[in-house]
Amino acid sequence: MPTSSRQRQVAILGATGSIGTSALDVIARHPQQMRASVLAAGGNVDALIALCRTHRPDHAAIADPALFVRLRDGLLDAGLATEAHAGQEAIDALAASNNCDTVVAAIVGAAGLSSTLAAARAGKRLLLANKESLVLAGELLTREAAAAGAEIIPIDSEHNAIFQCLRSRDASLEAGVRRIILTASGGPFRGRSRSDLAAVTPAQAVAHPKWSMGPKISVDSATLMNKGLEVIEAHHLFNVPGSRIDVLVHPQSLVHSLVEFIDGSTLAQLGLPDMRTTLAVGLGWPQRIESGVSGLDLLTQGRLDFEAPDLDAFPCLRLAWQAMDAGGSAPAILNAANEVAVSAFLQGRVGFLSIPALVEHTLSTLPHEAADTLDVLLAADSQARQITETAIARLPNA
Ligand SMILES: NC(=O)c1ccc[n+]([C@@H]2O[C@H](COP(=O)([O-])OP(=O)(O)OC[C@H]3O[C@@H](n4cnc5c(N)ncnc54)[C@H](OP(=O)(O)O)[C@@H]3O)[C@@H](O)[C@H]2O)c1
Numbered sequence: 001m002p003t004s005s006r007q008r009q010v011a012i013l014g015a016t017g018s019i020g021t022s023a024l025d026v027i028a029r030h031p032q033q034m035r036a037s038v039l040a041a042g043g044n045v046d047a048l049i050a051l052c053r054t055h056r057p058d059h060a061a062i063a064d065p066a067l068f069v070r071l072r073d074g075l076l077d078a079g080l081a082t083e084a085h086a087g088q089e090a091i092d093a094l095a096a097s098n099n100c101d102t103v104v105a106a107i108v109g110a111a112g113l114s115s116t117l118a119a120a121r122a123g124k125r126l127l128l129a130n131k132e133s134l135v136l137a138g139e140l141l142t143r144e145a146a147a148a149g150a151e152i153i154p155i156d157s158e159h160n161a162i163f164q165c166l167r168s169r170d171a172s173l174e175a176g177v178r179r180i181i182l183t184a185s186g187g188p189f190r191g192r193s194r195s196d197l198a199a200v201t202p203a204q205a206v207a208h209p210k211w212s213m214g215p216k217i218s219v220d221s222a223t224l225m226n227k228g229l230e231v232i233e234a235h236h237l238f239n240v241p242g243s244r245i246d247v248l249v250h251p252q253s254l255v256h257s258l259v260e261f262i263d264g265s266t267l268a269q270l271g272l273p274d275m276r277t278t279l280a281v282g283l284g285w286p287q288r289i290e291s292g293v294s295g296l297d298l299l300t301q302g303r304l305d306f307e308a309p310d311l312d313a314f315p316c317l318r319l320a321w322q323a324m325d326a327g328g329s330a331p332a333i334l335n336a337a338n339e340v341a342v343s344a345f346l347q348g349r350v351g352f353l354s355i356p357a358l359v360e361h362t363l364s365t366l367p368h369e370a371a372d373t374l375d376v377l378l379a380a381d382s383q384a385r386q387i388t389e390t391a392i393a394r395l396p397n398a
Contacts, residue, residue, distance in 0.1 A: 228320020
């Protein structure tokens with residue numbers, strides 16, 4: 001494919017997922033300005049090859065090394081010049097390489113940390129969807145990005161909304177910001193009491209009323225852990241203490257978040273719940289580019305409602321707040337316990353209410369410590385996973 005010297009070269013890590021396919025949709029609308037040069041996925045090799053047929057990247061990588069031959073042969077059979085790679089290290093190397101100037105970090109979970117960090121250290125424009133990497137290692141990641149001149153553009157709709165209101169990531173008091181307010185849809189179980197939640201199924205939990213997302217984040221939305229992870233994410237991205245971050249449930253998911261300034265002004269960003277808008281902001285910034293998303297017709301939408309989150313029915317939000325206040329390795333422990341618990345819930349091994357119970361158990365079992373190195377954080381992540389797995393194995397029906 002002929003490339004102009006100013007054409008943005010985009011690596012999409014997590015290309016086969018919900019965010020990855022939305023990013024590819026936006027990129028394909030702007031063939032003169034940008035192209036997908038690198039695509040990476042976890043284990044879904046057939047979906048990755050299908051994306052390569054359509055988008056013709058220079059490089060494709062699969063995390064599972066055992067799938068290298070299938071990827072290489074599939075690309076050859078398709079008559080593509082795309083070079084095949086496999087393994088986590090190959091994905092990290094591609095994210096840091098000259099094959100891209102922009103990285104969409106859309107791998108789900110802590111598995112996305114090393115490639116996100118590699119892109120930050122290489123000074124890329126980093127479209128950051130992988131919130132777990134900020135929860136696990138937010139201080140380290142933002143520090144290394146700043147040192148390397150990497151420009152982080154938040155892709156989570158709430159943080160992207162705040163970024164748009166501020167036109168930067170500076171939410172300091174000096175910049176006149178009093179507080180930031182994250183909105184939450186409330187998920188599929190909004191309004192239910194704790195006892196009503198005991199028997200909910202994975203299929204009910206992933207059926208989000210407003211957003212179409214991957215299974216892990218959908219369950220996180222149902223427990224409100226997603227909002228808890230986002231509070232920690234906002235703390236790192238915008239360098240604000242938890243005392244200046246609020247959460248407001250807004251079931252229509254049209255107001256994506258708000259910023260209150262010291263003069264009494266509040267700015268909000270509104271739009272239909274479609275991640276192509278935030279990806280277009282990240283790919284085009286500071287220009288505005290077409291995303292394929294329609295504008296918002298407030299007359300049709302009718303009304304905007306707001307309510308306080310129910311921390312009794314959804315204790316994950318409280319646990320995340322506590323972990324952020326504790327600092328050090330506590331958010332990494334919270335994140336790891338949650339990933340294991342959500343995975344067990346999706347496999348039908350534990351009930352919905354076990355998710356907060358397991359996270360609370362792991363947080364109280366594993367002492368948190370100061371965490372300024374990646375090794376300490378990864379050790380906390382690994383220990384927390386083991387403690388949570390052991391606790392699951394001891395549950396009556398596991
Ligand atoms: N979806 C949304 O609307 C949304 C909104 C805000 C933030 N986010 C965040 O964006 C991230 C992605 O979410 P999603 O909903 O797009 O998830 P998803 O649909 O489940 O997709 C996950 C992607 O990650 C890949 N992957 C998994 N493990 C990997 C590994 N070890 N190495 C490389 N790739 C791996 C998957 O590849 P395979 O298909 O090969 O398994 C897939 O491409 C999450 O951190 C989520 O919290 C998502």
